[in-house]
Amino acid sequence: MKKTLSNEIKKIILDNIESSTSHGFPNIVRSESYILKFMWTLCLLISSGYCAYCLTKSFQDYFSYETDTQLKFKRVSQIEFPTITFCNKFSIDLNKGNEFTELEKKGFNKLKYSIPDFTRFNDFYKDIDYYFKNQTMYNLKNLSYFGFDIDKMLLNCNFNFKECNSSNFELFLSSTYGFCYQFNADKSNIRKVSSPGKQAGLSLELFIGYPSADYDLYRSYGAHLFIHNSSTIPSSEFDGISLSTGHETDIVMSKTLFQKLPKPFSDCVQDSNSTESFDSDVYKETIRKFGQYEQKACINLCFHKSIFDLCGCYYPDANIIQSTELMCNKSVNKDCIIPFVSNYGESEESTKCFENCPEECESVKYSLQMSHANYPTPSYTDFFMAYDALIKKGARNFTSYSNVKESILAVNVYFDDIGYTFVEEKPSKTIEQLVADIGGFLGLCIGISFLSIAEIFDSILKVILLFFQKKSDTVNPKNINF
Incomplete structure (x- = not known):
């Protein structure tokens, strides 16, 4: 069948x-x-x-x-030296003796003797901090009459086995510190070093000035130092290291390069120079304002824009605004900004800022180790006293060992090795x-x-x-x- x-x-x-x-x-x-x-x-x-x-x-x-993180140390023949920015914590050189500094002295005296209650120093110094930033913003065009000139501050400078001078520094304006100065800030000609150690790094000896019981309303004095990539702008709000007079500070650096995987592994921005990489207004404004994206700068900008949205004006910050027309006055600072800032960390605005400011896929970090020594020695002080008396005609008023010690400091910034740690994500x-x-x-x-x-x-x-x-x-x- x-x-x-x-x-x-x-x-x-x-x-x-x-x-x-x-x-x-x-x-x-x-x-x-x-x-x-x-x-x-x-x-x-x-x-x-x-x-x-x-x-x-x-x-x-x-x-x-999910990703796995790989750490590799790569030793190279040369490594880019970071940009070093230093500021005098005294934003105003009261010894300049012009009409602007005399007005500031009167203003300082008026503030100091208007304190009704010395036990409320926290509130007072919040007002003082705002006053300094406010005055700096109002006098941006006249800061040359107020600020510390680099020729007066810079006692000695050495970089990569060679002597350097004030012409190797660029002016940078800070709403907190006024005149600041940057070494190795030219993006088109970044300096490199090929040896570790102090002699191959940057060594600075700086004159800070003398504290005055009559006029100075600062809580501390010394210098503020920023170590950062040449493409980033330092912020006095969350960056930097304080340096004290009478000490030599060694800062040993190690460089780390981070490379994260983009979507779908993370929300990081792969092309941080493109405004099309992320759909956020504050992200795009960060690139337009600073020329390159950085998450910290974006979050800081978003923070200031949140203040503007609530209070109708900006907190005085030279990195955010250049015009004083949109700057908040003292009463708005007290009644609106301070209450907002005190609750900002736990607010929805803080979360929104973080969501609108993605992390960069590629970033550079500098890890720092610091040590201190007493500075200068009595014999080394004699050189400064002779130099100031004969060459600078007593411009810094060096008269004794204690006088020199309370007004100068030294800092050495250098690499511990000519290489970097490469932190890379892999699927x-x-x-x-x-x-x-x-x-x-x-x-x-x-x-x-x-x-x-x-x-x-x-x-x-x-x-x-x-x-x-x-x-x-x-x-x-x-x-x-x-």
């Missing part, structure tokens, strides 16, 4: 199963005993369930986009590893490989060819001889 089409299809499928490279299905088909068929079926179900569990977990691991699971997991679990649990998948297509092709053969036999039947 002629086999029906369904029987022939069944035979093709069973023949392919029996010859399959997988293990479970052929044994179920070949076994004549129902007990053996049941045993093989049970084993196949258990192994298939375990395989499905492992594959599901493998897919979850891949699509969670925890790549597409190749996912494919290997799929093949491994299918092979381990069911015995299936890529060739087993080809066997399925082989069965489908044979069935299709059978249909075409049956159709051909129907159209052209064979001659039958009686």
Whole structure:
């Protein structure tokens, strides 16, 4: 009796199963005993369930986009030296003796003797801090009459085994400190060093000035130092190191380069120079204002814009605004800004700023180790006294060891090694590893490989060819001889 089409299809499928490279299905088909068929079926179900569990977990691991962090130290022949910015904590040189400084002296006296209660010094110094920033912003065009000139501040300078001078520094304006000075700030000509240690680094000896009980309303005096990448702008609000007079401070640097993976692994910005990399107004404004994106600068800008949205004016910060027309006055600072700032860290505005200011995919960090020594020695002081008396005609008024010690400081900034740590993110699971997991679990649990998948297509092709053969036999039947 002629086999029906369904029987022939069944035979093709069973023949392919029996010859399959997988293990479970052929044994179920070949076994004549129902007990053996049941045993093989049970084993196949258990192994298939375990395989499905492992594959599901493998897919979850891949699509969670976890990363592994690799740390490599790379020693190089030369390394870029960072930009060093220093400021005098005395934003005003009261010894300049002009009409502007005399007005400031009167203003300082008026503030000092208007204190009704000396026990409320925290509130007083909040007002003083605002006063200094406010006055700096109002007198940006006249700061040359107030600020400490670099020729007066810079006693000695050495960099990379060579002497340097005031011409190697660029002026930088800070609303907190007034005149600041930057070394190695020219982006087109970044200086490099090829040796570790003090002599290859930057050594500065600075004159700070003398504290005055009559006029100075500062809580501390000395210098403020920023160590940063040449493409970033330092902020006195959250950056920098305080240096005290009468001490030599050694700052040993180590450089770290961070490289994060972009989406879908993180929300970091891959091209920090493009305003199209992230859809946020404050992100785009950060690039337009500073020329390059930095998350800290973006968050700081967002913070100041939050103040503007609430109070209708800006807190005085030279990095944020240059015009005094939009600057808040003293009463707004007390009634609106201070209450807002005190609750900002736990507010929704803080969270929104963080969400609108993504992290950079590539960034540079400098780790610092500091140590201090008494400075200067009595014999070294004699050089300064002679230099000031003979060369500078007593401009700094050096008269005694204690007088010199309370007004000068030294700082050495240098690398501990000519190399950097490279912190790089790698995908925890790549597409190749996912494919290997799929093949491994299918092979381990069911015995299936890529060739087993080809066997399925082989069965489908044979069935299709059978249909075409049956159709051909129907159209052209064979001659039958009686």
